[in-house]
Amino acid sequence: MIEKIDHIGIAVANLEEAMKPYLDFLFVKKEGVEIEEVSDQKVKVAVFHVGPNRIELLQSTTPDGTIAKFIEKKGEGIHHLAIRVKDIEKALAELKGKGIKLIDEKPRLGAGGAKIAFLHPKSTGGILIELTERKED
Numbered sequence: 786m787i788e789k790i791d792h793i794g795i796a797v798a799n800l801e802e803a804m805k806p807y808l809d810f811l812f813v814k815k816e817g818v819e820i821e822e823v824s825d826q827k828v829k830v831a832v833f834h835v836g837p838n839r840i841e842l843l844q845s846t847t848p849d850g851t852i853a854k855f856i857e858k859k860g861e862g863i864h865h866l867a868i869r870v871k872d873i874e875k876a877l878a879e880l881k882g883k884g885i886k887l888i889d890e891k892p893r894l895g896a897g898g899a900k901i902a903f904l905h906p907k908s909t910g911g912i913l914i915e916l917t918e919r920k921e922d
């Protein structure tokens with residue numbers, strides 16, 4: 786059911802500024818970075834492809850968005866870990882059956898057209914876990 790770590794989501798205050806060190810240490814050209822706005826989650830995302838994995842920098846598009854609130858409380862940094870699954874609806878149903886608390890009972894639309902759903906950190910050792918189902922790679 787689990788395929789791999791899909792991406793690491795990092796909360797940043799300013800996407801343009803935050804991208805700079807990543808371009809350097811990941812040896813990526815700016816044209817190679819996918820930038821996308823995900824209105825459902827009120828974020829602007831910069832996707833860095835790192836071999837078979839991804840790092841997503843997330844900037845809030847509104848002052849009351851979850852990323853803005855996270856930065857207010859904890860500062861910029863790692864926000865969530867995303868795990869790719871084959872069938873997200875099935876995974877959510879199984880996890881619910883195991884008593885895992887879900888933030889999203891049903892998947893929503895994430896960056897790159899992925900289906901995503903968050904699990905509650907209370908059930909996952911304090912880490913915000915996102916399940917991701919996507920077609921590509």
Ligand code: ZN
Nearest residue numbers: 794841867915
């Ligand atoms: Zn994510």
